[in-house]
Amino acid sequence: MAIRAIVTSENPLLREKSKKVSRYGADLQRLVDDMFDTLYAAHGLGLAAPQIGVLQRVFIVEMPEEVDDDGKVVAPGEQYVLVNPEIIRSRGAEEMDEGCLSVPGYRGTVMRATEVLIKGYDESGKSVRHKADGLLAQAFQHELDHLDGILYLDRLASPDKLYRVEVGQEEVEETFGES
Numbered sequence: 001m002a003i004r005a006i007v008t009s010e011n012p013l014l015r016e017k018s019k020k021v022s023r024y025g026a027d028l029q030r031l032v033d034d035m036f037d038t039l040y041a042a043h044g045l046g047l048a049a050p051q052i053g054v055l056q057r058v059f060i061v062e063m064p065e066e067v068d069d070d071g072k073v074v075a076p077g078e079q080y081v082l083v084n085p086e087i088i089r090s091r092g093a094e095e096m097d098e099g100c101l102s103v104p105g106y107r108g109t110v111m112r113a114t115e116v117l118i119k120g121y122d123e124s125g126k127s128v129r130h131k132a133d134g135l136l137a138q139a140f141q142h143e144l145d146h147l148d149g150i151l152y153l154d155r156l157a158s159p160d161k162l163y164r165v166e167v168g169q170e171e172v173e174e175t176f177g178e179s
């Protein structure tokens with residue numbers, strides 16, 4: 001397992017379309033492990049393989065744990081691994097606040113579907129399907145975009161909806177949404 005360098009938006013690699021994964025096994029498992037290590041190190045919420053320079057259709061999301069008013073954990077942070085993902089249904093549209101580990105120092109307001117149904121495979125090749133709304137739906141759309149060479153910068157609600165933040169702040173914001 002290893003923390004890998006995160007590719008930033010001036011690198012043309014992030015504009016390429018990633019290839020479908022055709023082999024499940026140790027190499028894919030290692031990629032997913034490295035992606036989680038890298039995500040934790042960056043304090044992000046989601047990461048797509050191209051962000052560590054690997055043009056394969058894989059992304060991960062880890063939702064933050066939910067705590068009550070006393071700081072007690074009421075729901076653990078759920079992990080998602082999506083290989084060859086496809087959004088098969090989406091509903092609604094709303095403006096959401098978003099950042100990206102590959103776009104340090106910025107956040108923006110983008111249009112996203114409110115609800116999505118996504119299908120794909122996990123790292124062992126088992127087929128998975130997740131219905132999501134809110135933050136999780138936003139994360140799935142953001143990460144899937146990375147696999148097609150799309151950045152949230154392409155989806156700004158309007159050109160002036162891009163804001164500077166302190167470097168390091170956008171990272172929490174790959175926690176996107178409400179936070």
Ligand code: NI
Pocket residue numbers: 099100101102142146174
């Ligand atoms: Ni991103």
